[in-house]
Amino acid sequence: MLKIFIYDEKQDNWVEERSHLLYHDFAAFIDEDSKIIYLWNGPQCTKERLKKGSKALKNIINIYSKNSFQIINLKNQIPPYVKSRLNELLEVAKKEEEITDYQYSHFLTIRLHFLLSVICLILPVIALSILSSSLFWDSTGNNYIINAENYNNWLSFPYILILISFIFFIPQFIIAIYEYDKAIMVFSLTSIIICISLLLYLQQGIFLFQFQEMSTPDFYYISKFDIFIFLLLISSSIMLFEIPNIIKTINFAETYKKFFFK
Numbered sequence: 001m002l003k004i005f006i007y008d009e010k011q012d013n014w015v016e017e018r019s020h021l022l023y024h025d026f027a028a029f030i031d032e033d034s035k036i037i038y039l040w041n042g043p044q045c046t047k048e049r050l051k052k053g054s055k056a057l058k059n060i061i062n063i064y065s066k067n068s069f070q071i072i073n074l075k076n077q078i079p080p081y082v083k084s085r086l087n088e089l090l091e092v093a094k095k096e097e098e099i100t101d102y103q104y105s106h107f108l109t110i111r112l113h114f115l116l117s118v119i120c121l122i123l124p125v126i127a128l129s130i131l132s133s134s135l136f137w138d139s140t141g142n143n144y145i146i147n148a149e150n151y152n153n154w155l156s157f158p159y160i161l162i163l164i165s166f167i168f169f170i171p172q173f174i175i176a177i178y179e180y181d182k183a184i185m186v187f188s189l190t191s192i193i194i195c196i197s198l199l200l201y202l203q204q205g206i207f208l209f210q211f212q213e214m215s216t217p218d219f220y221y222i223s224k225f226d227i228f229i230f231l232l233l234i235s236s237s238i239m240l241f242e243i244p245n246i247i248k249t250i251n252f253a254e255t256y257k258k259f260f261f262k
Contacts, residue, residue: 002085003030007053014056021089026053029082030069037061038082040074104179110256113184116172117249120191123165124238127158131234134227143212143221151220152205159202166195187248191241198237 005014007026014028021027023042026049030037039057041050061069078086104110134154137144146154173188175181202208208230212221253260 001032002081003032004028004085004089005030007049007056009049009052012052012056014053017089019089020091021086023090024049026050027089028057029074029085031082035069037069037071038074038079039071040086104181104256107259109175109179110259113172113175113179114249114252114256114260116168116175117245117252120165120168120172121242121245121249123161123168124242127161127165128235128238130154130158130161132231134231139224140221142224143214144224144227145219145221147219148217155202155205155208159199162195162198162202166192166199169195184248187241187244191245194237194241198234201233 004017004021005028006017006021007013007028008015017025017027021040021042023044024046025042026045027040027042028037029040057071074082074086104113131154134144134146137146139145169188169191173185173192176184176188206220209220209222209226212223214221
């Protein structure tokens with residue numbers, strides 16, 4: 001049976017490790033059947049760690065005091081079964097080393113940024129679709145007709161979706177600052193400003209339009225021209241951040257797609 005221990009410099013002790021090794025680790029592979037201890041040190045392991053770890057090795061040997069273990073330093077010649085286990089444990093370190101060649105240096109920030117980008121891509125489109133449904137309202141002459149409750153719902157749902165988008169643009173902006181991605185910083189900040197403007201605009205509710213003379217407290221008559229201008233303004237504002245979001249999300253996905261599910 002093969003057990004793996006790594007030297008914990010803070011505790012000045014050897015502790016068992018089952019999941020992964022990093023390039024700064026000093027590890028001992030204990031083959032209980034062959035009575036051999038294979039020592040491995042990563043390329044980033046310091047001389048000080050090696051020195052302290054070697055002194056503390058007696059602690060782990062004392063556990064097996066009834067047996068006499070041979071200690072072998074792993075160099076180029078590594079037994080296949082030890083090499084296989086070593087490669088498994090180094091998977092995390094290899095992935096971390098691979099990601100250092102990219103601007104985003106953490107799996108978490110890559111996945112979170114992509115998730116936020118997709119959400120912020122979808123929600124404004126849904127909001128615009130809901131607002132565009134006004135083109136299919138009942139109409140008479142040059143006016144659209146809608147009852148008061150449907151009018152409030154028509155504005156409320158897009159408002160909530162844009163509010164959620166605004167909330168999600170904030171952590172995206174923070175991630176961009178953390179990863180020092182200037183382009184995303186500018187994009188996120190611009191999107192936040194546009195979302196705030198849209199929220200303030202939609203918050204006007206019944207004051208968005210000059211209702212026609214036939215309007216009552218229960219039914220509103222709204223000029224088709226006013227609706228067209230309203231939709232043109234909203235769609236233009238949303239497209240100001242939606243188009244760049246589509247481009248950056250596609251580019252980001254192409255660059256970091258291999259890190260999404262690792």
